[in-house]
Amino acid sequence: MINAFIIFSVTLLCLPGSGVCSVFQTPPDLIKNLNEIAEIKCAHNVSSYDRILWYKHSQDTGFTFMGYIFATSLKPEEEFTTKIKLSGDGSKNGSLTINSVSVNDSAVYYCAAYYTVL
Known part of the structure; x- marks a missing residue:
């Protein structure tokens, strides 16, 4: 039996508004077997930002929030x-855990740091 491997490429964004912004992620890529759990971590250093947003981008569906x-x-x-x-x-930081990965989970995942406008 051949195991399928799922590749997660993670790209991080810092949305405009803070001037200097650093967003960090680990790991940059993941390779997982079917039905395993995948975890992607994101952190930023902008004290005024209070949100971390997650997006998935695949060839089939485009961007999905x-x-x-x-x-x-x-x-x-x-x-x-x-x-x-x-x-x-x-x-400051957050993580996205994907349960029981499947072929449909192969995508580029984006983390974005943002602030709430009141």
Whole structure:
């Protein structure tokens, strides 16, 4: 039996508004077997930013918003509530965990740091 491998390439964004912005991620790429768990971590250093947003980009579906972390509130989009787990604090770091990876999870995942405008 041949195992399929899933490759996650992670790219991070810092949205405009802070001047200097650094966003860090680990790992830069993941290779997982089917049904394994994948975790991608994101951190930023902008004290005024309070959100971490997650996006998935695949050739089949284009960009899809997966959810966000606002301070310590975790907000996955409805279609992802059973597939992913968000954790962390949007004001500094967060993680995206993908449960039971499948071929459909092969994509580029984007993390973006952002601030709330009141």
